[in-house]
Amino acid sequence: MSKAKILIVDDDPDLRRGLNLRLRANHYDTAYATDGFSAIAMAQKEKPDLIILDIGLPAGDGFVVLDRLQQSAHLSSIPVIVLTARDPQFNRERTMKAGATAFLQKPADNDELLGVIRATLAPAWPGTMSHATN
Secondary structure, X not given: OOOOEEEEEOOOHHHHHHHHHHHHHOOXXXXXXXXXXXXXXXXXXXXXXXXXXXXXXXXXXXXXXXHHHHHXXXXXXXXXXXXXXXXXXXXXXXXXXXXXXXXXXXXXXXXXXXXXXXXXXXXXXXXXXXXXXX
16 A cells, blocks of 8 residues: 655754654655755655645745745645744744645644644545554
């Protein structure tokens, strides 16, 4: 059975490792990028089912990534969950207008993050809701 692939885009190696472990334990495949430039390249190469995106990135912040994803016919349909430590009051609205599917504040609760992932992937991956566990 194939698994949904999630691209993790964050410059914090500890956060990437933690997300990778959490997601793989819940039966997702993962790939990662460490900056805005490599995020677009990895999205084109890996064709993920979902992207978890930080806003504060080197080489093109998360808003640049969202803009480039939206401009690409091949990438614009990939759902994006923004996971950031930046000011939620200002950035939540801005990221949603830029094309994000969901906005979560760091540090995100494990159950909340997995719930948003499952709900986001459910239309394309019907088994996601029942196969992934905490």
